Amino acid sequence: xxxxxxxxxxxxxxxxxxxxxxxxxxxxxxxxxxxxxxxxxxxxxxxxxxxxxxxxxxxxxxxxxxxxxxxxxxxxxxxxxxxxxxxxxxxxxxxxxxxxxxxxxxxxxxxxxxxxx
Amino acid sequence: xxxxxxxxxxxxxxxxxxxxxxxxxxxxxxxxxxxxxxxxxxxxxxxxxxxxxxxxxxxxxxxxxxxxxxxxxxxxxxxxxxxxxxxxxxxxxxxxxxxxxxxxxxx
Numbered sequence: 001x002x003x004x005x006x007x008x009x010x011x012x013x014x015x016x017x018x019x020x021x022x023x024x025x026x027x028x029x030x031x032x033x034x035x036x037x038x039x040x041x042x043x044x045x046x047x048x049x050x051x052x053x054x055x056x057x058x059x060x061x062x063x064x065x066x067x068x069x070x071x072x073x074x075x076x077x078x079x080x081x082x083x084x085x086x087x088x089x090x091x092x093x094x095x096x097x098x099x100x101x102x103x104x105x106x107x108x109x110x111x112x113x114x115x116x117x
Numbered sequence: 118x119x120x121x122x123x124x125x126x127x128x129x130x131x132x133x134x135x136x137x138x139x140x141x142x143x144x145x146x147x148x149x150x151x152x153x154x155x156x157x158x159x160x161x162x163x164x165x166x167x168x169x170x171x172x173x174x175x176x177x178x179x180x181x182x183x184x185x186x187x188x189x190x191x192x193x194x195x196x197x198x199x200x201x202x203x204x205x206x207x208x209x210x211x212x213x214x215x216x217x218x219x220x221x222x223x224x
Contacts, residue, residue, distance in 0.1 A: 035213075037161075045153075045161065045204055045215040058211040061118075094160055102208025103151055105172070107160035 002026040002106045004095050009111030016085050016115070022078040022095030022108055030073045033101045036080050038091035039110075046091070049080065052101065063089075085115045119143050119207050123216035129224040136192040138219045140205035145185045149209035152181055152190045155218075156201045164203075165190065195221070 008020040020036070036048040049059045049069040057069050068081040078095050092112050096104035120143035130136050140150065152165040163172045165181035168188060178193045192199055200223055205216040 044218045045155075045206070047206075047213040047215065050211065050213070060212045100166070100208070102149065102211075102213050103163070103166055104153070104161070104206070105163050105166075107162070110160055 002097070004097065004106060004108035006093065006095055006108040006111040009093065009113045011114045011116065012085055013117050014086060014115055017081070017083045018085065018113060020080040020082065020093055020095075020111060020113070022080075024076045024078065024095075024097065027097065028073075029071050029076050029078055029097075032097050032099050033103075034069075034071060034078045035096045035098075035104060036067075036069060036078075036093055037096050037104065037107075038089075038093045038113075040088075040091040043091075048093070050101070051078070082113070085113075087115050089113060090115045118212055119146060119209060119214055121205055121207055121214050121216040123203075123205055123219050125219060126217065127220040127222065129222055130195050131224045132195055132197055134195045136195050136199075136221060138190045138203055138205075138221075140183075140188040140190070140216050142186045142188075142207055142209075146207045146209035148184050149207055150181070150183065150188045151206045151208060152179075153204045153206065154199075154201045155204065161204065192221075 003025045035050045066084045092110040094110045096107045098105040148168040150168045153161040155161040169181045
């Protein structure tokens, strides 16, 4: 059974940093396309980043240069390092996986990131 | 970037109704179009991929159609558990953009 469990969210001041984790089970992270998707309170879905099975990475313009996606194959875990956080980054962050690039077949439960002073 | 629009933004319907939601892309995305259902406080769920393929485990009352720039999600007979928000999403190219959502609530 595919399971994704996010952690690492919390309250952070503007300009601060946070690292999100997504622990995966039931499949191999390195063989799939792993994504981060976020949802601001009361708003729609917003794709953030993807790491391809070949390790290529892509980002939304809104986070490029501030966020870094990575994975630890030995731990079967996906990460999102978020630096220079802004109020507009406040959202629930979901990790999502698919064997097909651009699809989001399975999702975690999400972790809330709040950027506020 | 490819922009996605949906109509209507919300609709009220009764159990048993046939419901249709439309999604439009700002350029051709061939069949690289997915549909998701999201209930309050929950993660989204993939319903339809590649415009018309039903994800495993999804009831057959859900169907998708279209290609190019215009797509449709149809629920043939609305059930109580179908009241939710529906999003379309293009997987043609990064950034993988979503539509703004269509909220389906009870009439």
